[in-house]
Amino acid sequence: MYRNNFCxxxxxxxxxxxxxxxxxxxxxSGTQTATFGMGCFWCSEAIFTRLKGVVKVESGFSGGxxxxxxxxxxxxxxxxxxxxxQVSFDPxxxxxxxxxxxxxxxxxxxxxxxxxxxxxxxxxSVIFYRDAAQKTEAEKYKAALNQAKAYPNPIVTQIxxxxxxxxxxDYHQNYFALNGRKPYCRLVILPKVxxxxxxxxxxxxxx
Numbered sequence: 001m002y003r004n005n006f007c008x009x010x011x012x013x014x015x016x017x018x019x020x021x022x023x024x025x026x027x028x029s030g031t032q033t034a035t036f037g038m039g040c041f042w043c044s045e046a047i048f049t050r051l052k053g054v055v056k057v058e059s060g061f062s063g064g065x066x067x068x069x070x071x072x073x074x075x076x077x078x079x080x081x082x083x084x085x086q087v088s089f090d091p092x093x094x095x096x097x098x099x100x101x102x103x104x105x106x107x108x109x110x111x112x113x114x115x116x117x118x119x120x121x122x123x124x125s126v127i128f129y130r131d132a133a134q135k136t137e138a139e140k141y142k143a144a145l146n147q148a149k150a151y152p153n154p155i156v157t158q159i160x161x162x163x164x165x166x167x168x169x170d171y172h173q174n175y176f177a178l179n180g181r182k183p184y185c186r187l188v189i190l191p192k193v194x195x196x197x198x199x200x201x202x203x204x205x206x207x
Contacts, residue, residue, distance in 0.1 A: 039115025
């Protein structure tokens, strides 16, 4: 019965992924921006795109020393970049604190330079803050999680100033929505989406 239910859920989610494929649109005034690295940006984009109040999500690279790096360059681990998502959101609908909650609950912030089988500095857990308010909020949240021993091991998430964002190649954008049948999407991204829909049901957009 469990297996049948899981298969049914899989196909429901799979055929609904196209509904979350982002269409090019101008970002409304009054929106704010957050930049997070939490492993593979395909996973991160699939997560944040589904949240109410999130206007746009772009996959790309931040934190390195090479301008306009390619995906292949970043994969070498020699450019210093992390795979990140740049999240444009409406603070009247979803707060930065809400995004931080999703960020920390939807990946393992205690593994250094690794998420699952994805290993390397490009997969590090990192928050690139845009201003003093984001820095304070992120540091306060991280300290509270460590003090509460929310995880078996200390959080290794970096909290560093934002400097530049380089958008990844077009084929990386809307990856899960457009490639939901591929093995990585089914085996790695889909379980994260299922977890999101269980833990953050009230924060999700309607299809």
